Amino acid sequence: MHIGILTVSITLPGCGSLKEKRQRLGGLHERFGRSPSVAVCESGGRDRHDASEWSFVVVAGARRDVESQCSQIEDKLVRTIDGRILNINREFL
Incomplete structure (x- = not known):
């Protein structure tokens, strides 16, 4: 059994409310959490309007297979996020 943790830091320029933040990042959990091999959560910046951190x-x-799945998640995030990705960190256990 292999485990990978992908942590992504995102900045949301011009975002003025938590509601707007949810709209701009909406669907991350639903898009990536459907797979039985992936767990998703907002792991940081929950109370900030202009930034967020997500862990997969x-x-x-x-x-x-873990590396391939992490690469697919990264590629999809880069293409679909309405914000700027500041940092992507991979850790394997």
């Missing part, structure tokens, strides 16, 4: 925990039988 990926579990698979082989490390290359």
